[in-house]
Each structure stands twice: as C-alpha cells, then as structure tokens.
Amino acid sequence: MKRGVAVVTFTLLIGVVASVVATTACAADAPRGRTVANANACMGCHAVDRKLVGPSFQQIATKYKGDAQAPAKLARKVKDGGSGVWGMIPMPAHQSMSDADVRAVVDWVLAGAPWK
Structure with a gap:
C-alpha cells in the first residue's frame, strides 16, 4: 500500500x-505589451476584443490604423490621461509607467493586441 x-x-x-x-x-x-498592460491595471478598463469601461484594444487599433502619429498620441494619452475621444468617462493618467512600458503597451495595442 x-x-x-x-x-x-x-x-x-x-x-x-x-x-x-x-x-x-x-x-x-x-507579448511584452500584454504583460505590461496586465501589470498596470489596463485590463480593469479595457479588454482585447470587447468594450468594458473604455474601448477594446482592437477598437483602438482600428481607429488609429494608418495614423503615423498614433504611437505618440496614444503614449501621451496613457501618460496624461484624457477624455472625450471614446465618451465621457475619463481615462486616468498613468504617470508612474516608464516610457518604455507605455510604448510597449501602445505598440501591442496598435498591432491589434495579439495573444502571442
């Protein structure tokens, strides 16, 4: 036994x-961007493929597709926060995120938020 x-x-x-x-x-x-998004509470307001509090990451990618200024605009939006683009609920500022982490998330989102 x-x-x-x-x-x-x-x-x-x-x-x-x-x-x-x-x-x-x-x-x-x-992807590093997804890992950083998970670690910085981005997924509390955004999902990859559906609207939560804010737009889905895929909606953001579609809206900014072909916009050469999108990486800089979105990085600034993540750092400073904002409102009005997707409705009245403001996105809080994420000042404590490093520029490299912000860029990783923005690049991942603009790529359509791929799983791998």
Whole structure:
C-alpha cells in the first residue's frame, strides 16, 4: 500500500511540475505589451476584443490604423490621461509607467493586441 501511495504522490507531483512549466512557458510567450498592460491595471478598463469601461484594444487599433502619429498620441494619452475621444468617462493618467512600458503597451495595442 505504501508503494501505491508513493506512486500516486509522484504522479501528482509530476502533474504539478508540468502545470507550472506550461504556465511559465505561456507567460514567457506573451507579448511584452500584454504583460505590461496586465501589470498596470489596463485590463480593469479595457479588454482585447470587447468594450468594458473604455474601448477594446482592437477598437483602438482600428481607429488609429494608418495614423503615423498614433504611437505618440496614444503614449501621451496613457501618460496624461484624457477624455472625450471614446465618451465621457475619463481615462486616468498613468504617470508612474516608464516610457518604455507605455510604448510597449501602445505598440501591442496598435498591432491589434495579439495573444502571442
């Protein structure tokens, strides 16, 4: 019986390790912009493919497609906040985000917020 318990315990341990490795691999495969967006509460107001409090990231990508000034405009909007473009609910400023992190999120959003 002890051998059976050891085999079950070992099998469960292997399953847990495999799950951790798979989760880590998925996080490593995530675009940097998505990782930064998740870490900075962007997903509290925005979703990739549907409107929440603010527009979806895909709606933003569509609106600014072909606009050469979009990266600079959106980076400024993330840093300073704003309102009026998508309705009356203001977007709060994100002054504490580094310029590199803001740019990573903006580039990811303008690329259509791809999953990978």
